Amino acid sequence: MPKPAINPRKRPRQTRSAATFDLVLEAAARILERGGLAAFNTNAIAERAGISIGSLYQYFPTKEAILAELIRRKRNILLGHMQTAAQQGQSARLAPAIDALIDAGIAHQLSRPNLARSLEYAESLLPITTETETLKQQIVHAIASVLAAHGIADPALAARDLAALTRGMIDSAGLFGETDAASLRNRVRRAVFGYLGIPQGKRRQAV
Amino acid sequence: MPKPAINPRKRPRQTRSAATFDLVLEAAARILERGGLAAFNTNAIAERAGISIGSLYQYFPTKEAILAELIRRKRNILLGHMQTAAQQGQSARLAPAIDALIDAGIAHQLSRPNLARSLEYAESLLPITTETETLKQQIVHAIASVLAAHGIADPALAARDLAALTRGMIDSAGLFGETDAASLRNRVRRAVFGYLGIPQGKRRQAV
DNA sequence: GCAATTTATGAGTAAATACTCACATATGCT
């Protein structure tokens, strides 16, 4: 049961400390990537980052705060991509808009699949902070807005389902070592369009 | 990085010890359910099981062995359900066969969603044992055999995708606190049939 | 009842791990 302290301790003011801050996050990400949550401890992170344990604790009060910050950053990036995709898709036809959303999801999750998986699981363990929750809702909302604009019934539920289904497929592909985003995209497409009950943009038979 | 010891230390011989064995597993499951992998430690498990730590280590050489046994049992049950569903669906029409498989998945994952999620993640961290891997392959194979019997292209890949997509949707529903299996089933159905590019058994508009 | 075997106990140990603090060094400002 993690403690309440979840936010960074202090923001770096000099450029040198900003570098340290990032060093910690990147080291943490690499450890999660290789050893998962089981290998995730502050001593290991400091060592891998090449800094002292004291420096780490200057910026992060608990190890959960490191996880939370990783989640926040990754989510923010995804949200940005999703929002631009959604905005462009608001007026266009539905199929290309969906494609853009799918591509954003694949790009987000397939580059470092183990990291994505660990963060995903870690989030389900962390106490819910308003900020992370808001980010999540915004992402779903971005998807839902596209669906709503094209008259899909219950867009909020559909958005949640589509995000989940897509995440599941990409995660599985990542575990299997797939790297061909195009093939994966096609398969996700079929499921998504099928769920929505709409004909696909370009017809394609089973891969 | 877990140690190689992954199998139970010894099998219980008397009925009393079989009860202890099960007590450990159920306590472990409850801890995973409530606190996730972060709360999963042998002292806590023994305490919750109401037995001594020494007794726990009579049957499980490491805590990873407990996880592995939980995974094995759960997988075995799922495999059983999947195989019967697959066998019945071999000769019947595709749609009802798929429905049976989906129902098995939902029953498996929606009753204790937090447990399922933790075990899923734990497995990605554990060293791969032949047995667990075989079970996984058998499950995918059961699905694939149904698909193959009905002429679906690349049944192995499709089976993997469908399992992943379904798992993702059920997991998300579980996190959200959904308990209505019927509604969920309908939505999963749409995605699955859409992926397969086949018309659905019963037409249903978006929920 | 009695020995052999199985099962249960829990104090104890060694190691891992989260986190602190007194101090050192670097940087910015005037």
Add this chain to the structure above:
DNA sequence: AGCATATGTGAGTATTTACTCATAAATTGC
């Protein structure tokens, strides 16, 4: 240069945790 502030250090501490072992109790077979 000199002061204030920001940043970096790592030995050290308290706690958690995986796991052992000597011993006790229960069960089985006779």
